[in-house]
Amino acid sequence: MLDKKIVIVDDDEAIRKTFFLLLSSRYNVYLAKDAREALARFEKAPVDMIIADFRLPQKNGLQMLFDFRQAGYQGKIILISAYPDQIKRDELEKLGVDRVFLKPLDLKALTEAIDGLLAGPAS
Secondary structure (H helix, E strand, C coil): CCEEEEEEECCHHHHHHHHHHHCCCCCCCEEEECCCHHHHHHHHHHCCEEEEECCCCCCCCCHHHHHHHHCCCCCCEEEEEEEEHHHHHHHHHHHHECCCCCCCHHHHHHHHHHHHHCCCCCC
């Protein structure tokens, strides 16, 4: 599945590194510390999945995902958060968020979800 590209967007460097170590043997993994870096990566080449933290600098993960959708992104989305009470279900549905994972992360369930979402045809 190394043909699949995932962008990890999280302002916490340790989390970005954990995702890279967890996924880079099976996927092309790109890391971004904020929405600006993530959008710049998307403008260079298409990606198959975005994994974004809800709390990001400048704009939250949902605002960033709205920008991605406006820019034409049609791929898979996983949102991670330690603040489920701040996330509205209707916003998730409007943005087409595939899965939400709460912190602390269950890495086994997360990797199974990633593998399952990316097993289908490319987005």
